[in-house]
Amino acid sequence: MSVALAHIGLSLPLFGGSPVSSEAFAGLGVILFFVLSGFLITLLLLQEKSANNSIAVRRFYMRRILRIWPAYYMVILISIAALYLIECYTPAGNVLWCYLFFLPNIPLAAGSAIPALVHLWSIGVEEQFYATWPWLIKKVKNLTGTFISIVLLYLLLKFLFRYWGSQQLYTFWYYLRFDCMAIGGIGALLVHGRHKLLYHIYTQPIFWIAVAVSISAMYKVITIPLFKEELYPLAFLIIIINVSTNPAVPVKLNHAALRFLGKISYGIYLYHPLMIYLCAWLCKKFALLHIVQYSGYVPVYLFVIAATMLLALASYRLVEQHFLKLKKKYAA
Numbered sequence: 313m314s315v316a317l318a319h320i321g322l323s324l325p326l327f328g329g330s331p332v333s334s335e336a337f338a339g340l341g342v343i344l345f346f347v348l349s350g351f352l353i354t355l356l357l358l359q360e361k362s363a364n365n366s367i368a369v370r371r372f373y374m375r376r377i378l379r380i381w382p383a384y385y386m387v388i389l390i391s392i393a394a395l396y397l398i399e400c401y402t403p404a405g406n407v408l409w410c411y412l413f414f415l416p417n418i419p420l421a422a423g424s425a426i427p428a429l430v431h432l433w434s435i436g437v438e439e440q441f442y443a444t445w446p447w448l449i450k451k452v453k454n455l456t457g458t459f460i461s462i463v464l465l466y467l468l469l470k471f472l473f474r475y476w477g478s479q480q481l482y483t484f485w486y487y488l489r490f491d492c493m494a495i496g497g498i499g500a501l502l503v504h505g506r507h508k509l510l511y512h513i514y515t516q517p518i519f520w521i522a523v524a525v526s527i528s529a530m531y532k533v534i535t536i537p538l539f540k541e542e543l544y545p546l547a548f549l550i551i552i553i554n555v556s557t558n559p560a561v562p563v564k565l566n567h568a569a570l571r572f573l574g575k576i577s578y579g580i581y582l583y584h585p586l587m588i589y590l591c592a593w594l595c596k597k598f599a600l601l602h603i604v605q606y607s608g609y610v611p612v613y614l615f616v617i618a619a620t621m622l623l624a625l626a627s628y629r630l631v632e633q634h635f636l637k638l639k640k641k642y643a644a
Contacts, residue, residue, distance in 0.1 A: 314341040316584040326592035350496025357449040374642040414439040421484035459494040466491035522550035579624025
């Protein structure tokens, strides 16, 4: 939701306004997603390896395909059709192939991303993460050292590309974010191995410090040039470990409303840029731009969020849910 609100603010020029910079909300939301993904996927794979003494990689890929691919390809189809009808826009063939083969972070780095689909770079990175991670968990013995090495290598190359590489190479590497997955993986190792460090992570002062760092990051109270993205994942990881595994955590997230939003959250993320373009088109078609400008663009926020949630719910009920039932066949 933070990413959706941030993108609406950045898209206000479509409605004749000035962009509202919400980079922190958008960027931090995606960082949190990557840390959570690294934590959850690693923990599930570790549990499977402990229970079965191996990892069924084919079953892993089938579960991920059934969860990610149907809605992903649907939003590409709908968005390209809508962009053609609204703006007569057709993407270049090589760019479209990148999206179809889960490489949308390449057009992003090259500055040729498809409008309304720019945000799919993170889904591409997630799929690239899936391509490597089960093999790491299955084959590598020293996972702690491997994950720490991934973080350090990512930081080193980011520094080198920033100051001695091309802008496109730096942008591609910056958005790859395997460091966040590895940080999440380290947290999974701590939880799975019941490491003594958990005793300190579970303390309330550490938890509230992590919350404070997260909130300060949203409002840019704390800024560390070049390496700020490595401080925030640690804070997010502490929060994730506590809310998911600490019975004494003071914050409880197991509410019906949050479970509902969790079910449709993938759709919210996928469809909100399309709803922004649709809202802008409707405002222009029916000469409503002066009304939304006069009202401080509040109708834009309300329409996009409401329409996105309805579309995400429809996508979950009509498309995703059917594939999720099939996913159970491949449970490990």
